[in-house]
Amino acid sequence: MDDCIFCKIINKEIPCYKIYxxxxxxxxxxxxxIAKGHTLVIPKKHFVNIFDCEDKYLEEIIKVIKIISNHYKxxxxxxxxxxxxxxGKSAQQSVFHIHFHIIPRFDNDGxxxxxxxxYEKEDLEELxxxxxxx
Numbered sequence: 001m002d003d004c005i006f007c008k009i010i011n012k013e014i015p016c017y018k019i020y021x022x023x024x025x026x027x028x029x030x031x032x033x034i035a036k037g038h039t040l041v042i043p044k045k046h047f048v049n050i051f052d053c054e055d056k057y058l059e060e061i062i063k064v065i066k067i068i069s070n071h072y073k074x075x076x077x078x079x080x081x082x083x084x085x086x087x088g089k090s091a092q093q094s095v096f097h098i099h100f101h102i103i104p105r106f107d108n109d110g111x112x113x114x115x116x117x118x119y120e121k122e123d124l125e126e127l128x129x130x131x132x133x134x
Contacts, residue, residue: 006042006097020068024060027068030101035111037072037104041065047098049087061100068102078104082113 008014009028016028019039027041041064047053069081084101086093105111 004046004095004097006095006099007046010042010044020064022060022064024057025064027064027102035103035105035109037076037078037102039068039072039102040099041068041102042097042099048096049093049098050085051087053098065100065102072102072104076104077106079107080105084113 005014009016010026016026018026018028020027024044025041026044027039030038030040032038041061043053043057043061045054045057047057050058065083069083072078072081082101082103082105084103085099087098103111103113
């Protein structure tokens with residue numbers, strides 16, 4: 001994808017702070033760094049989001065997320081991580097190349113990841129019947 005910033009990083013047209021790379025995946029620091037070690041994990045093949053990403057790439061991405069998370073736990077002494085993905089404009093996806101954020105977390109870091117919404121809970125039994133996979 002010619003105009004994709006992540007594809008340009010993969011093709012070494014734009015530099016990055018690379019943390020990890022294999023045949024399928026590239027991981028590098030997010031330049032916004034909302035927490036120490038904030039890292040992006042992307043497939044080296046262009047997919048827009050979760051809806052079109054091939055399973056083998058998703059499998060590789062989650063394996064790399066685990067490797068990096070365990071490494072950060074050991075090296076940064078983080079006590080947790082948030083793994084975040086936004087797929088689609090309505091989910092606030094800002095770069096349309098699928099990517100996952102690893103955000104190292106520390107006790108009492110003050111970062112509240114869960115949004116406060118006005119959503120009113122529906123009847124869960126009815127919702128389950130509508131959404132369950134068989």
